[in-house]
Amino acid sequence: MRVAAVSLRTAHHEETDATGRFRTVLELLRDGGHDVHVLCARWWPDDRDVVADDGITYHGLVPTRDAGRSFCWRLPIAIRRLGADVVHVAAEPPAQVLAARWGTTLSNVPLVAEWTGANGSKETRDYRRAARRADAVVTPSRLVRTWVRELGVDGEDVAVVPDPIDLDRIRSIEPADSTDVVYARRLDEGANLESVLLGLAELRTKDWTATVVGDGPRRGAYQEMARELRIDDRIDFVGAADRDERIAIYRGGHVFAQTAEFCLYPTELAWALACGCVGVVEYHVDSAGHELVEGRERGFRTTSETELTDAIVTAGQLERTDFDDSFEALDRRAVRNQYLNLYETLQDEAGLF
Incomplete structure (x- = not known):
């Protein structure tokens, strides 16, 4: 399976709870033999558009992580060109979720939002719009799932997937x-x-x-x-x-x-x-x-x-x-299967199989 992962900022830029969790998801998919492509801001020192690092391919859509508006403008076409089977987007910042939605609409593929809760229970207009635009939202805990549901998301569209252990x-x-x-x-x-x-x-x-x-x-x-x-x-x-x-x-x-x-x-x-x-x-x-x-x-x-x-x-x-x-149930294999089962369910519901 080819997965397009969307995150303006990555763990290469800054190690946070949100970027660390997203990196873990990428590594789980990579270790399962899947083709993982990250659409992000460049974190490498030269001007190459694409680099491979530890089995994951990174596409630098903008030169720095401060170019968020430009990133969102370029994202839909980049998703379309990549030809992924599913798009998995980090929910922080929320604007990239909305931009990724345009890309998945053009490509007719599911959009999954990784909602770590790093923003707490913040209920701004942007977060509400972002939460509702994904086909499914993944949270690490029932606590964060509650916060997402308070943004107006149907509980059936929110999956709780824990951080993995080994x-x-x-x-x-x-x-x-x-x-x-x-x-x-x-x-x-x-x-x-x-x-x-x-x-x-x-x-x-x-x-x-x-x-x-x-x-x-x-x-x-x-x-x-x-x-x-x-x-x-x-x-x-x-x-x-x-x-x-x-x-x-x-x-x-x-x-x-x-x-x-x-x-x-x-x-x-x-x-x-x-x-x-x-x-x-x-x-x-x-x-x-x-x-x-x-x-x-x-x-x-x-x-x-x-x-x-x-x-x-x-x-x-x-x-x-x-x-x-x-x-x-918390082991890496089991957690990876939770993500894959979610992807396949969304593809099946969209008639993509």
Whole structure:
């Protein structure tokens, strides 16, 4: 299948939640043997119109990512010339969704919009128009699906497709040293690590260790807070870690705490649960963290610091394990098939088979 992916800005320009998610989709399709073409602004240093990078072909419609208006003008014809079977567009900025719609109309192919929720629950006229023009909208979580439906999109036209994990990769990595509680996220103003620190401080008379994975502008403040709470000798702030290092830590961990106030999809929690951790999630209205633990024996949803502390204690009494094979639905193959099934369904509905 030939897929035209539309994104003025790519992860080559800037690594964000939105561009990172879109890159993952491209890599899933590429790894499945599909022909992936990205219509974007040039990110390479010379003036070539087309470059190939890691099995994906990039078409630079404009010289810089600031040329959004020119990009939208050129997009419909570029889609028509490419001759793709489906067009998959990033929803940010929304103007490119509208331009891509013109291109798919000319080419008579389906349009799928990848709606990460990076704009929050913003309800501007442009976002409403963009959401309604796609044949289907993909979101990473039920939380973001709700935001899209509030823009006037029929719920049947919104598919929830999670960020993928790699079970084979998890199996291949040995667990790190044992630790009782793990937290992993960029340490910024939305991290809310203080909930975990305060909960652990209530348990200072008990025997436990914790590992904090991640770096960011709040790291120093959180380390100072741990010192003030007199628990810094039991917490290892390991800083930024690559995926293999994170997997090893999760496999050596017992409980994973998810307390961020804003979370479009709890990617690190998903990896940790598959690595055998028990999930403890603090509920927040703008976080999808709780979606992965609802109804699970090895998962707890809390709404206060007291509940969080109690849940950590209860979770710590459950059996330790370093792998959970019940997360097959989140594996890369399964997630790729969700996208392919969506494409084929849209093609079938349009009479393109």
